[in-house]
Amino acid sequence: MNHRLHHDGKNGWVGKTQYWKDAVVYQVYPASFKDSNGDGWGDIPGVISELDYLRDLGVDVVWLSPMFESPQKDMGYDISDYQAVYSRYGSLADLDKLISSCHERNMKLILDLVVNHTSDEHPWFKESRSSKTNPKRDWYIWKPARYDSDGNRIPPTNWRSYFAGPTWTWDDNTEEYYLHLYGSFQPDLNWENPSCREAIYQDTMRFWLARGVDGFRIDTVNKYSKRTDFPDAPITFPGEPNQPAAEMWCNGPRIHEFIREMQAKVLTPYNHALSVGELSNTPLPSQVLPYVSAANRELDMVFEFSMIRLGTGGAFQDKYLYQPYPLSQLKAHVATWQTFLEGTDAWHTVFCENHDNGRAVSRFGDTSSHQNWERSAKAICLWQATLTGTLFLYQGQEIGMVNMPREWGIQEYKDCESMGFYQEAVASGDPDRISKTMDGLRILARDHARLPFQWDDSTNAGFTSERAVPWMRVHDSAFEGLNVNRQREDEESVLGFYKTVLKLRKKYGELLIHGAFRHLLPEDEALFVYVKEGAESGRKALVLLNFSREEQDLSTRQLSVAGTLGCEESQEATLLITTLREGERPGIESPEQLKPWEGRVYVNFVEEA
Incomplete structure (x- = not known):
């Protein structure tokens, strides 16, 4: 299974399979996604039942979010x-069938690798917290208490967690604090311990790769190496x-060492399994x-988050x-x-949706009317599919799924992060902060992406049986036709457009997937315009996107389509x-006017036939 690789200075690792660069x-x-047994909760057989839908869409790789054993306090990110x-x-057996079913369709399957932390119900942590002398004590990060001037016990540092509150929780049994960057139910693993790292590689990676999984989306990949002197953070609040x-x-300080070790010990030996890292705060x-x-x-x-974090x-x-932005x-x-990427041997991702953010069409598009919703969903598709890098789509993006209705109350929000921030606002006693937090959640909350997938017009949108109670409320006021069955029948729907554009992206991969990007009109607050250029063919594409509700005139920007593309006079x-x-489309032969969205x-x- 080992494949010796070397870097040739130009094309990357010789012998390394790079199908993923052109993949969707x-x-x-x-x-x-899809509930097969009517219990209101999606399942793996449901995913298997819709693999042909994904293949027909143009998908090459399925990324399955965590489906491991879990108390589900953070939807499976607490394993x-x-x-x-x-x-x-x-x-x-269902997971094995999913692997083989993907491979039968010439698709690959990657899993979520969540190894910054475990659940506090994981056997490793139960052993670690059982006593200070347990062999796995040092597999997690434990520290004694500090005491303030009044003799009150306080955490080892003043660090704030991502889910609100401190990053430290007191354990009465061993009378020390343990570290958790997220919820108190998600204790951080200690990557400084080599035995812990080897257990991670063996139990969480080799186990699945040996079953045929093709790689991993690696959660919180740049957080494994903490500062081991544990200083207090500066006071910014x-x-x-x-x-x-x-x-x-x-x-x-050791993060690159840890990742290189993971690559050398696990990913490379398994035919260079695919690795996509979640890289926050970078x-x-x-x-x-x-x-x-x-x-x-x-x-x-990696996923870099500057763009998708806009508005937070x-x-x-x-x-x-919420912070408005131009x-x-x-x-x-x-x-x-x-x-x-230019002049480097690096590669990048293209994405505008995932399970941790509001829906793209509700954030970057326009849901003020049915027409604007459809047009802006297609504009977002065209924007994403013409950028250089590997394209990642999130379920429902291809049909233009939208955020939950603004009138839904906080009781419909299930996510632990959403509830943590809302409860923190309530605890502040500040009505303005409560109101603004709720407004922000209506746009940005992780819950929006987690509403059940909309397959058809039936009760529960075909996600589950009509008699079932879905784990999360089904969107009940979305635009007419916002489901797969309706859009399958319409080649000009959002779904039909995605299918067409994904084929064009692959057909002209040298230009659209690998082409050089040149930004035009960077200060324009209505138009997003750029050129893509093939490295060898000399082919160019001009992408024109009207990100506004008003018609826009290119001539006022002194932008010539033919001139920008370098076309000869004839x-x-x-x-x-x-x-x-x-x-x-009447009048579309004239490129000067762009309709709203x-x-x-x-x-x-x-264009080739």
């Missing part, structure tokens, strides 16, 4: 047994006991490059206090991460695709 990866959130399937999702402290655990290209440089032999690619008030206290800011982030630019429906791609060649 589709994230399945199994609790909300109590890495080698078992949570019973409501199915069995190991005066009067608060817990302070933001991401610099204490993100991109720590906003500079110079910080990201070491993780994804092929020469470093760490990760294939930061990762900690003010996260859900289009130019979004475009600047995109341009940064498109151009950082040559005309070719319209490759438009987001408009057939009946909306219209997108077009022009090329300097004649």
Whole structure:
């Protein structure tokens, strides 16, 4: 199974399979995708039943969010047994069938690797907390208490967790605190301990790779190496006991050593299994490059979050206090991460949705009317599919699923993070903070992406049986036709558009997947315009996206389609695709006018048959 690789300085690791660069990866959130047995909870047999739907969409790789045994306090990101399937999702046999069913369709399957922390119900942690002399004591991070000037016990540091509150919880049994960057039910593993690391590699990675899994999306990949001197964080929120402290655990002193070890000991021996890291709090290209440089032999690619975090008030206290932003800011982030690849041996991801964010069409598009919803969902599709990197889609993105209705109350929000921030606002006693937090949750909360998938017009939207009670409320006021069955019948629907565009992306991969990005009109607050250029063919594409509710005139921007594409006098630019429906296209031969939320791609060649 071992494959010797070497870096040739140009093309990456010789012998390394790089199918993933051209792939479309589709994230399945199994609790909300398809319920096969009518218990109101999605399951693995439900995923298997819709693999043909994913294949027909154009998906190459399925990313399955955590389906491991878990108390489900954080929807499976609190794992109590890495080698078992949570019973409501199915069995190991079901997972094996999912692997083989994907492979039969020439699709690959990757799992979520959650190894910054475990559940506090994991056997490792139960042993660790049983006594200070237990062999697994040092598999987690334990520290004695501090005491203030009045003799009150306080945590070892003043660090604030991602889910609100301190990062430390007191354990009465052994009279020490344990560290958890997230919930108190998610104690952090101690990657400084080599025995712990080896157990992670064996139990959480080799076990699944040996069963045929093709790789991992690696959760919180840059948080394994903490500062081991454990200093207090600077006071940035005066009067608060817990302070933001991401610099204490993100991109720590041994992080690259740990990831290189993971690659060498596990990923490379298993035919260079795919690795996609979640890289938070790392906003500079110079910080990201070491993780994804092929020469470093760490990760294939990472998710960088500057763009998708737009609108949030930061990762900690003010996260859900919504901050409006101009289009130019979004475009600047995109341009940064498109151009950082140039002249490097690195690779990147393209995404605008996942399980931790509000729906893209509700955040970056326009849901003020049915027409604007459909047009902006297609514009987002065109934007994403014409960017360089591996394209990641989240379930429901391809049909334009939207956020839950604004009138739904806090009782419909199930996520532990949402509830933590809301309860913190309530505890403040400040009505303005409560109101603003709720407003932010209506736009940004993780819950929006977790509503049941909309398959048809039936009760419960075909996610589960009509008599079942879904684990999360089904959207009951979405736009007409916002489900798979309706859109399957309409080639010009959002779903039909995604299918068309994904085929074009692969057909012209040199240009759209691998092409160089050149940003035009960076300060324009209505138009998103850029050129993609093939490295060898000389082919160019001009992407025009109107991100506004008003018609926009290119001539006022002194932008010529043919001129931008470098067409000769006798040559005309070719319209490759438009987001408009057939009946909306009169006059489209003139490229100067873009309708509200219209997108077009022009090329300097004649499209191939």
